[in-house]
Amino acid sequence: VVVRRTMAGLRQQGYVRSEKGHGGGWTLVRPLSEITLLDVYRAIGEPHLFAIGPADDQPQCLVEQAVNVALGDAMKEAQALLLRRLDSVTLDKIAADFEAKLTARPAICYSCGS
Template identity: 55%
Template sequence: MTSAALSKVMDTNPVVIRRMLAGIRDAGYVRSDKGHGGGWTLACEMSQLSLRDIYDALGRPTVFAVGHRKESPDCLVEQAVNASLTAALDEAEAVLLARFADVSLDQIASDVQKRLRARKTQQRRRQGTGGCGHV
């Protein structure tokens, strides 16, 4: 799939797609090819790729919107607050990353399949009965 096609689907810009996928490619999870027939292809088994892997490949961006004002404040109160805050944040981050590690791409793919079936069933129901008229 090309960056242009992906950007349309994701309602954004081809360059944004390339910037994002660059890290994932460098980690070896996808491949990019130039020229005719080029674009992006998956380079590993979906079952071997987790959300955690992608998070790492993206450069482990900051997880939290909250945090310290200073890294090493002189103020002892600020130091004490930072210590408590850091302990709590670290623990929460560990939980989050563990959960990310639990989710592989094939799980997401099968979830998509499930949603696809659900959508089709709903469409059939609406057409078959002529629709309830509410939706």
């Protein structure tokens, strides 16, 4: 279900297309150099970037309120920085890094592990 939703979001934004039947599957519609991590993030529905955030257990607590203000500002800055970084990374950069690492890696014998 998660994969289908993710791919559907990417299809709706025009990054991939799908074909049914034998030999079908998902195909990129645009070059990797034209797709950023920010594009993917937006296409999959902009999920929460961080697992932490302001507390709301005791909304009347002055300590909680003060911490939430400070944490909220820091989280906004961190989110803005991360989104800028996601916008600067294209999928072709990731693919090139993967290929370089794969090429530099010694061959592995899968039957004996050496």
